[in-house]
Structure formats: structure tokens, C-alpha cells
Amino acid sequence: xxxxxxxxxxxxxxxxxxxxxxxxxxxxxxxxxxxxxxxxxxxxxxxxxxxxxxxxxxxxxxxxxxxxxxxxxxxxxxxxxxxxxxxxxxxxxxxxxxxxxxxxxxxxxxxxxxxxxxxxxxxxxxxxxxxxxxxxxxxxxxxxxxxxxxxxxxxxxxxxxxxxxxxxxxxxxxxxxxxxxxxxxxxxxxxxxxxxxxxxxxxxxxxxxxxxxxxxxxxxxxxxxxxxxxxxxxxxxxxxxxxxxxxxxxxxxxxxxxxxxxxxxxxxxxxxxxxxxxxxxxxxxxxxxxxxxxxxxxxxxxxxxxxxxxxxxxxxxxxxxxxxxxxxxxxxxxxxxxxxxxxxxxxxxxxxxxxxxxxxxxxxxxxxxxxxxxxxxxxxxxxxxxxxxxxxxxxxxxxxxxxxxxxxxxxxxxxxxxxxxxxxxx
Numbered sequence: 001x002x003x004x005x006x007x008x009x010x011x012x013x014x015x016x017x018x019x020x021x022x023x024x025x026x027x028x029x030x031x032x033x034x035x036x037x038x039x040x041x042x043x044x045x046x047x048x049x050x051x052x053x054x055x056x057x058x059x060x061x062x063x064x065x066x067x068x069x070x071x072x073x074x075x076x077x078x079x080x081x082x083x084x085x086x087x088x089x090x091x092x093x094x095x096x097x098x099x100x101x102x103x104x105x106x107x108x109x110x111x112x113x114x115x116x117x118x119x120x121x122x123x124x125x126x127x128x129x130x131x132x133x134x135x136x137x138x139x140x141x142x143x144x145x146x147x148x149x150x151x152x153x154x155x156x157x158x159x160x161x162x163x164x165x166x167x168x169x170x171x172x173x174x175x176x177x178x179x180x181x182x183x184x185x186x187x188x189x190x191x192x193x194x195x196x197x198x199x200x201x202x203x204x205x206x207x208x209x210x211x212x213x214x215x216x217x218x219x220x221x222x223x224x225x226x227x228x229x230x231x232x233x234x235x236x237x238x239x240x241x242x243x244x245x246x247x248x249x250x251x252x253x254x255x256x257x258x259x260x261x262x263x264x265x266x267x268x269x270x271x272x273x274x275x276x277x278x279x280x281x282x283x284x285x286x287x288x289x290x291x292x293x294x295x296x297x298x299x300x301x302x303x304x305x306x307x308x309x310x311x312x313x314x315x316x317x318x319x320x321x322x323x324x325x326x327x328x329x330x331x332x333x334x335x336x337x338x339x340x341x342x343x344x345x346x347x348x349x350x351x352x353x354x355x356x357x358x359x360x361x362x363x364x365x366x367x368x369x370x371x372x373x374x375x376x377x378x379x380x381x382x383x384x385x386x387x388x389x390x391x392x393x394x395x396x397x398x399x400x401x402x403x404x405x406x407x408x409x410x411x412x413x414x415x416x417x418x419x420x421x422x423x424x425x426x
Contacts, residue, residue, distance in 0.1 A: 001036070001289060001294065001295055001296065001308065001322070001325055001326075001329075002033070002035060002285070002295070002296055002299045002301055002304060002305060002308075003035070003037050003038060003039050003066060003270070003295050003296065003297050003298070003299070004029075004035070004038060004039065004298060004299060004301045005018055005038070005039040005040065005041050005298055006018045006021045006025075007021050007025045007026045007028065007029035007030075007038075007301075008020075008021060008025060009302060011275065011300065012273075012274070012275050012298040012299065012300060013275045018041050019041075023050075023051045023054050023055065026038065026051070026055055027054070027055065027058055029301065030055070030058065030059065030063075032302070033301055033302065033305050035063065035301075036061070036063065036064065036326075036329055036330075036333075037063055037064035037065070037066055037129070037295070037329070038055075038063060038065060038066070039066045039067060039068075039297065039298065040052070040065055040066070040067055040127070041067065041068070042067075043089065043091045043094065044089050044091055044121055044122060044124070044125040044127070045088060045089050045125070046088065046089075048125055048126070049124075049125045049126055049343075052065055052125070052126035052342075053126065053343075056126070056342045062333060062338035062339060062342050063342075064128050064129050064176075064329070064332070064333055064336070064338065065126055065127050065128050065129065065342075066127075066128070066129035066130070066131065067122070067127050067129070067130060067131070068130070068131045068132075069093045069118065069122060069127070069130040069131070069132055070093070070098070070099065070131070070132050070134065070149065071093050071096035071097060071098060071099065071101075071102065071114070071118070071132070072093075072094070072096055072097050072098030072099070072101065072148070073094075073098060073149070089125075090352070090356070091121075092114075092117060092118050092121055092355050092356075092359050093118045093121075093122070095356070095359050096114055096118070096359045096362060096363070097362060097363045097366050098148040098149060099133065099134050099148065099149050099150055099151050100138075100147075100148040100149070100150060100151070100152070100366075101148075101362065101363065101366035102114075102151060102161055102165075102362060102366070103150070103151035103152035103157060103158070103161060104152075104365075104366040104367075104368050105362050105365035105366040106157060106161070107362070107365055108160055108161065108164045109164075110358065110361055110362050110365065111161055111164040111165060111168065111362070112164040112167050112168040113168065113358050114168065114358055114359055114362055115132075115164070115165050115167075115168025115169045116167075116168040116169070116171045116174070116349075116350075117349075117350040117354075117355045117358060117359075118168075118169070119168065119169045119170075119171065119174035119175040120174055120344065120348055120349060120350060121348075121355070122175060123174050123175060123343065123344040124343060124344040124348065125343075126342060126343055127175065128175055128176060128333075128336050128338065128342070129175060129176040129178070129223075129224070129332075129336075130169055130175055130176070130177060130178060131178045131180060131226060131270075132165060132169065132177060132178060132180075133151070133161075133162050133165035133166065133177065133178075133179065133180075134146070134149045134150055134151070134180055134181070135151070135158060135162040135179050135180065135184075135213050135214070135217060136149075136150050136180075136181060136184055136185040136186040137150065137152075137153055137155065137158060137184065137186045137187075137209060137210060137213075138150035138151075138152060138153045138186050139153055139186045139187050140186060140187055140188065140189050142189035143185065143186050143187075143188060143189055144189070144190075144191045145181075145185050145186075145191060145192065145193075146185055146186045150186060153186075155208075155209045155212060155213060158213055159212065159213045159216050159217075162179065162213060162216070162217050163216060163217060163220045165177060166179070166217060166220050166221070166222050167220070170221065170222075170223065173335055173336050173337050174344075175336070176223035176224055176268075176332055176335070176336055177222050177223060177224070178222070178223070178224040178225065178226050178270065179214070179217045179218075179222045179224075179225050179226070180225070180226035180228065180272070181226055181227070181228030181230060181248075181272055182214065182225050182226065182227045182228060182230075182248055182254070182255075182259060183199050183206070183210065183214075183227075183228075183230060183232040183235070183248050183254055183258065183259075184199050184201075184206070184209075184210035184213075184214075184230070184232075185197070185199070185228055185230055186199075187199050187200045187201060188200065188230075192228060192229040192230060192247070192272070192276055193276050196229055196230070196231055196246075196247045197228075197229070197230050197231070197247075198230065198231045198232070198233060198245065199230055199231070199232045200233075200234075201234065202234050203234045203235055203238050206232070206234070206235070211263075214259075214263055215263055218263055218264060218265045222267065223267050223268065223332050223335065224267055224268040224269070224270055224332065225259065225265055225267065225268075225269055225270070226269075226270050226271070226272055226297075227248040227249050227254070227255060227259070227269060227270070227271055227272065227293060228247070228248055228249070228272045229247040229248065229249050229272055229276055230247055230248050231245040231246060231247050231248070231251070232245070232248065232251075232254055232258075233245035235253065235254065235258060236251070236253055236254075239253050239257065241253070246291075249271045249272065249288050249291065249293065250287055250288060250291050251291055252290075252291045252292055255269060255291050255292030255293065256291075256292045259292070260292065266328070267328065267332065268294050268295065268328050268329055268332050269292060269293045269294050269295070270293065270294065270295040270296075270297055271285070271288050271293045271295070271296050271297050272297060273297050273298040274288070274296050274297060274298050274299050274300075274304075275298055285299050285304050285307075285308075286304070286307050286308050286311040286316065286317065289308065289311075289317060289321075289325070290311070290316060290317055290321075293325075294325035294328050294329060295325075295329070
């Protein structure tokens with residue numbers, strides 16, 4: 001029920017620890033805490049595969065390996081083939097354009113093929129679960145989270161593309177896909193890394209936009225839903241609470257009544273990253289589980305495991321609720337055939353040449369030219385265009401950090417807002 005991205009007794013926001021953690025560090029943690037899954041922020045590489053092989057060999061129940069495999073935002077493998085020029089493994093997710101690029105290309109077949117080949121590559125190196133796709137609507141261009149991570153602002157386009165993402169990643173049980181961020185980001189211009197944000201739509205407008213997309217991806221069989229630190233005040237008011245609008249990660253109304261009961265989702269619910277101030281300014285992850293989550297992402301593993309045990313003993317969490325969550329997690333592992341093989345079995349469907357051609361086709365088709373404003377999309381323009389997208393994303397992250405530093409430096413700032421640094425979005 002806890003999914004860390006490093007095994008050390010340090011804050012999950014300690015990113016150097018993420019990169020320095022060794023196989024032995026992971027094995028020591030797994031000996032102490034019976035984790036069913038871990039989040040690995042490493043690109044596909046021979047070293048990653050060796051580490052995951054050793055971890056799986058020591059576990060009696062297969063461990064599900066998750067990663068935030070958002071196209072255009074992942075880290076490519078580093079290391080040469082001996083000539084110092086090309087990477088040892090070309091990460092197709094890192095090579096692909098961001099979600100905005102897929103929305104601009106608007107080619108369902110290319111989206112499906114790209115996600116399927118990324119899933120095939122990642123499974124070959126031991127990854128099983130991706131926190132993709134982002135199905136948020138980019139309704140407010142000032143939103144610091146959605147921007148290039150969104151497929152767009154058109155409900156029908158986002159719906160269609162989201163389904164192809166899910167079909168591609170989940171083809172034949174290759175990987176589990178995750179729709180995020182419930183109940184829907186993109187209307188606010190604030191950032192849940194720094195505080196709880198809101199979806200400002202009325203309930204009726206939500207059902208005609210976000211709700212339509214959520215119902216469609218659930219009907220398409222998405223294995224998991226990531227709930228964001230995003231409030232939905234209009235729904236809370238309709239359900240009788242006129243004063244309190246909790247973030248989705250702490251709202252039983254949103255996770256249980258809206259997501260489980262009204263939308264009919266029966267898969268795994270995972271929270272967005274626990275160190276984000278949109279939730280840490282309020283409570284610890286045990287409250288997230290009581291609200292309906294099955295897994296807390298990036299917890300303080302050892303202390304939070306003890307808190308969850310204590311919550312069960314004190315009656316705050318029920319054993320039946322814990323068992324239901326475990327059942328859903330095991331069912332997802334079964335759909336991924338992890339009881340048979342935790343790596344890709346059989347030959348790959350896509351050659352390296354085919355994979356590069358498909359990913360490049362999405363990038364080329366995503367170039368949107370405004371008449372008399374942009375030059376024709378030559379190779380040089382394509383490179384500069386995607387460099388500008390990467391710069392935009394980097395600037396967004398810098399804005400998060402500078403805002404956080406300003407918050408913590410402000411006289412009288414609450415200490416619980418500064419105890420945990422903001423983590424990169426999931």
C-alpha cells in the first residue's frame with residue numbers, strides 16, 4: 001500500500017538518494033517492510049534490468065515496478081556503446097514528444113503504436129506500471145501543471161487520445177496504465193505542489209467534460225487511477241457539505257462516492273506524490289487510505305508503515321478495507337501475468353528501426369504551423385521546436401522551486417509547508 005521511489009531513510013524528496021540507491025539498499029528495505037511495489041526513476045538500461053532481476057529473485061510475490069513514463073519527460077539512458085556518441089539504450093518514451101505533441105498530431109493509430117512499443121521496451125527491462133496518461137483538460141493556459149503535459153482542451157480529442165494511450169500500454173497485458181489526475185486538473189492556475197488546488201467547474205459542466213473522459217477511460221479498462229491533491233467544491237456541495245472541500249486524495253466523497261460508485265471504477269487507486277504540499281499541509285498518508293486510496297505514492301516508508309499499522313490497531317482503518325486494497329493490487333498483478341514472468345517473454349514486435357520511425361512520425365506530425373507566423377517545419381525547426389518545449393517544461397519546474405523557496409522564506413510561514421520540499425509532478 002506504500003510505493004516509495006528510493007529505499008533510504010531520507011525524505012522521498014531527496015532526489016540524490018533516488019539516484020544513489022543500490023540494489024542492496026532496496027533489498028534491506030524489502031526485508032523490513034513488505035512492499036508490493038516500488039517506483040523506479042531510472043531509464044531502461046542493462047544496469048536497471050540487473051537490479052530489478054535481483055530484487056524480483058528475493059521476493060516470494062512478484063513486485064510491481066512502476067515509473068512515471070510520460071512521453072517527452074522521462075530521462076534517457078546514459079552511457080555509450082563504446083564510441084562515446086550514442087546512448088546504450090535509446091529510451092523511446094524520452095525520445096517521444098510530450099502529451100501536447102500527441103494531441104497536436106491527433107493520430108490515434110500513431111498514439112497506440114507508440115505507447116505499445118514503449119510498453120514493450122519497458123517490460124523488457126522489468127517495468128510493469130506507468131503513471132500515464134495525463135487526461136486533464138488544459139482549460140486554463142496559466143496552469144503550471146498541465147501545460148505541455150496535457151493532450152489539449154478539446155474534450156473529444158482528449159477522450160480519443162487517452163483511450164489509445166491506454167490501449168497501447170495495456171495491449172496484451174504489457175503494462176498497467178494510469179489515468180490522472182482525478183477529479184481533473186487544468187482549470188486552476190495554482191500548483192498542488194504548493195497548496196491544494198481546485199477544479200472550479202459546476203457538477204453539470206464537469207460531467208460534460210472531465211466526467212465524460214473519466215467514464216470513457218474507465219469503460220476502456222484502465223487499470224489504475226491517480227487521484228490528485230485537487231478539490232472539487234461543487235461536487236462536495238451537491239453531496240451536502242457546504243463548507244469543506246478536501247483535496248481528492250483526502251475526500252471519501254470523491255474517491256468512493258464519485259469514482260467508485262458513480263463512475264464504477266473497480267481498479268487500483270493510487271495517490272499523487274505524498275510529499276506535495278497539497279496534502280502534507282493537512283495530514284499523513286493514512287488519511288489518504290481511509291479516504292479510499294489503495295496505494296500512497298512516495299511515502300516516508302518506514303514511519304508511514306508504522307502509522308498505518310497503528311491506524312489499523314486503533315480502528316481508524318479496517319482490516320477489511322486493507323484486504324480489499326490488497327486484492328485489487330493482486331488482481332492487477334495477475335492481469336499483467338507477473339505470476340508467470342516479470343520481464344518480456346518472447347520476441348519483440350518492434351525492431352529498433354521501426355520504433356524510431358514511429359516515434360519520429362509522431363514528432364513530425366505534431367508540428368503545428370500558424371500561417372505567416374512559423375517557418376516550414378524543416379529538421380532544424382523541429383529540433384528548435386522541441387528544444388523550446390523542453391525549456392518550457394524546465395521553466396515550469398523552476399517556477400515551482402522558486403515559489404517554494406519564497407514561501408519558506410516568508411516571515412511567519414507555517415513550518416509544515418516548509419518541512420517537505422516539492423517533488424516533481426507525477
